[in-house]
Amino acid sequence: MNVSASSFPLPTPRSRWGSILDKLLSGQGLWPAVPAIVVLIVVAVIPFFLLLSLGFADFRVAQGRIVERSFSLGFVTSALADPLYHVTFQRSLTLALSTMTLCVVLGYPVAYLYLTGGPRIRKLILFLTIVPLLTSGIVRTYAWMVILGARGIVNTALLSLGVIDRPLRIMNTHWAVLIGMVQIHLPVMILPLIAVMSRYDRYLDEASENLGASKLATLWHVILPLSVPAIGAGAGLVFVLSYTTFVVPQLLGGGNYLNAATMIYEQVVYSLEWNRAAVSALLLMLSCLVVLSTIAILTNLFCRWTREAQR
Amino acid sequence: MRRFANNAGADLLGRGIIYALAVFSLLILLLPAVIVVMISFDTRSFVSFPPQGFTLDWYRQVFQQDALVDGMVVSLRVGLTVTGLCILLGVPTALVCARGQFRGVGALSLFILVPHMVPGIVLGVAVLFAGADMGIGPSVWLQSIAITAFVMAVMVRTVTSRLQRLDPKLEEAAANLGATPWQALRTVTFPLLLPAVLAGSVFTFVEGFDNVSVAIFTHGFRDRPLPVELIALVSTTNTPLVAAVSGVQILLALLALLAISRTIGLDRVNG
Numbered sequence: 001m002n003v004s005a006s007s008f009p010l011p012t013p014r015s016r017w018g019s020i021l022d023k024l025l026s027g028q029g030l031w032p033a034v035p036a037i038v039v040l041i042v043v044a045v046i047p048f049f050l051l052l053s054l055g056f057a058d059f060r061v062a063q064g065r066i067v068e069r070s071f072s073l074g075f076v077t078s079a080l081a082d083p084l085y086h087v088t089f090q091r092s093l094t095l096a097l098s099t100m101t102l103c104v105v106l107g108y109p110v111a112y113l114y115l116t117g118g119p120r121i122r123k124l125i126l127f128l129t130i131v132p133l134l135t136s137g138i139v140r141t142y143a144w145m146v147i148l149g150a151r152g153i154v155n156t157a158l159l160s161l162g163v164i165d166r167p168l169r170i171m172n173t174h175w176a177v178l179i180g181m182v183q184i185h186l187p188v189m190i191l192p193l194i195a196v197m198s199r200y201d202r203y204l205d206e207a208s209e210n211l212g213a214s215k216l217a218t219l220w221h222v223i224l225p226l227s228v229p230a231i232g233a234g235a236g237l238v239f240v241l242s243y244t245t246f247v248v249p250q251l252l253g254g255g256n257y258l259n260a261a262t263m264i265y266e267q268v269v270y271s272l273e274w275n276r277a278a279v280s281a282l283l284l285m286l287s288c289l290v291v292l293s294t295i296a297i298l299t300n301l302f303c304r305w306t307r308e309a310q311r
Numbered sequence: 312m313r314r315f316a317n318n319a320g321a322d323l324l325g326r327g328i329i330y331a332l333a334v335f336s337l338l339i340l341l342l343p344a345v346i347v348v349m350i351s352f353d354t355r356s357f358v359s360f361p362p363q364g365f366t367l368d369w370y371r372q373v374f375q376q377d378a379l380v381d382g383m384v385v386s387l388r389v390g391l392t393v394t395g396l397c398i399l400l401g402v403p404t405a406l407v408c409a410r411g412q413f414r415g416v417g418a419l420s421l422f423i424l425v426p427h428m429v430p431g432i433v434l435g436v437a438v439l440f441a442g443a444d445m446g447i448g449p450s451v452w453l454q455s456i457a458i459t460a461f462v463m464a465v466m467v468r469t470v471t472s473r474l475q476r477l478d479p480k481l482e483e484a485a486a487n488l489g490a491t492p493w494q495a496l497r498t499v500t501f502p503l504l505l506p507a508v509l510a511g512s513v514f515t516f517v518e519g520f521d522n523v524s525v526a527i528f529t530h531g532f533r534d535r536p537l538p539v540e541l542i543a544l545v546s547t548t549n550t551p552l553v554a555a556v557s558g559v560q561i562l563l564a565l566l567a568l569l570a571i572s573r574t575i576g577l578d579r580v581n582g
Contacts, residue, residue: 029407029411029413030407030411030413030419032403032404032406032407033403033404033407033408033411033419033423035399035400035403036400036401036403036404036423036463036467037404037419037422039396039400039456039459039460039463040422040423040426040460040463043426043438043456043457043459043460044425044426044429044434044437044460046441047434047437047438047440047441048429048433048434048437050437050440050441050444051433051436051437051440051441054440061443065443065444065446066440066443066444105332106332106335106336106339107336109329109330109332109333109336110333110336110337112329112333113329113330113333113334124337125337127568128337128340128341129340130568130571131344131561131564131565131568132340132343132344133517134513134517134563134564134567134568135344135557135560135561135564136520136521136538136541136557136560137521137523137538138521138523138538138541138542138545139343139347139541139556139557139560139561140343140344141545142347142541142545142553142554142557143342143343143344143346143347143557144343145545146346146347146350146358146360146554147342147343147346147360149358151358151359151360152360153346153360156360156361182339183339183340183343186336186339186340187340190336214318214319214321214322215322215326216321216322216325216326217322219325219329240428240430243430244430244431244432244433244524245524246432246523246524246527247523247538247542250542250546251542251545251546261430261432261524264432264436265432265527265528268436268439268528269527274440277436278436278440281432281433281436281437284430284432284433285429285430285433288430
């Protein structure tokens with residue numbers, strides 16, 4: 001029963017601000033969100049459309065300000081024909097897709113361990129996934145520079161075991177970037193999986209085992225299909241982050257290793273080609289959307305397919 | 312159910328492989344931090360593994376380098392500003408997202424989440440260009456507001472999911488005892504929301520302190536935040552100094568984690 005406050009006329013001292021707030025709160029309307037909406041429009045929506053317009057404009061930059069502009073498709077068409085763009089975007093895409101795949105392969109077992117493990121294991125897993133998230137990406141990348149460098153752990157170990165007789169060159173290669181990417185984005189894959197897994201009813205597990213299924217069969221036929229949406233969400237996140245990341249390729253890839261993000265950085269900060277940078281940012285964003293929607297569509301298709309297969 | 316026929320051997324092997332992969336992943340997650348901390352105490356002045364000897368000298372040097380200390384101060388300012396703005400803007404927005412009774416609440420929630428899904432580097436470039444167009448140059452403020460737009464979604468999402476789990480009867484009870492809506496919110500709802508706000512704050516602060524993709528385009532040219540300073544340092548030097556900076560950050564991360572697990576519990580972090 002919702003008895004209104006006025007039926008108990010208690011003398012409560014109220015400030016003027018309090019009564020203004022009361023009026024605004026009682027409507028359950030939009031107003032408390034207005035400041036946030038304004039900020040997002042000014043800081044995200046307007047800049048984004050400006051970027052969009054700059055991709056199709058010939059403009060001149062003088063002393064850090066945009067002067068003079070006129071409509072032009074020139075920068076878009078020249079970017080689409082530029083071999084540097086092809087190489088860079090292809091590399092970013094390959095890297096991000098392989099990072100995503102490896103993160104699923106390495107992350108899912110952790111989530112399964114979380115599902116089947118006791119409270120201690122659960123705590124340990126949460127600890128090991130959250131601490132890296134709170135530690136700087138540069139710190140973690142730096143660690144891989146130490147591990148993979150010429151005098152790093154990997155080379156020291158291989159040399160002393162006699163597997164190789166001179167240090168392997170791992171740093172500044174595609175492999176170094178891939179290893180760094182996977183480790184840095186693994187927690188982002190694991191957390192959504194754990195969030196979903198921890199909601200599973202344990203009885204589901206037991207029911208399937210009572211029907212005679214082995215643990216592995218339960219995983220394959222019951223748990224895995226249920227966790228496909230979470231895999232899709234985690235994979236999407238890992239894809240966006242590794243497709244657009246700046247730090248790892250910059251530090252582990254060496255000077256010549258450009259991905260989409262480092263290319264944009266060079267265009268803005270070093271070669272001052274703002275027109276090209278605007279086009280690059282738009283291409284990055286668009287290709288990102290295409291891959292993300294593909295992941296979403298595949299996830300949906302898979303869910304529908306398993307539902308129909310179970311009928 | 313012949314399909315589910317037990318094959319103990321295959322079952323054991325399959326689960327063995329899965330658990331081995333899980334342990335491997337957990338080791339990979341742990342390894343970098345352990346290595347960096349070990350290196351940061353090394354007595355030699357070049358980075359090499361395993362370390363020889365123990366010294367705290369690199370940690371002393373971190374706080375003697377002006378560039379690093381300045382970077383930390385800038386990052387601290389940005390981190391605190393971002394967190395403050397996210398609380399001020401995000402908590403009321405979460406109230407609307409969780410309680411609003413008008414058409415378009417769903418659209419609002421989506422709108423708040425979108426900037427977080429845009430690649431940070433695209434948002435950084437966009438804000439830089441828009442600022443340039445309006446004659447606003449990169450600065451601590453531009454950086455803070457841009458990162459706020461980027462991460463506010465985290466605060467809104469955490470607080471909204473907490474609000475949705477709260478029992479509305481608690482506020483009704485307050486109202487029945489004569490509390491005005493604002494009094495009910497202040498004395499009943501806000502204290503219950505505090506853990507969620509704290510969890511959101513930890514993540515927004517870390518993002519403000521450590522963001523690279525937005526910050527490299529929006530930071531002031533004289534106010535370089537720590538990550539930007541560190542990238543330059545990592546690519547030019549090969550001393551354990553960077554490892555010591557990392558050691559400090561890892562320690563801070565552990566403290567933040569301790570704060571989370573003491574207040575809301577680790578398993579609530581996901582919202």
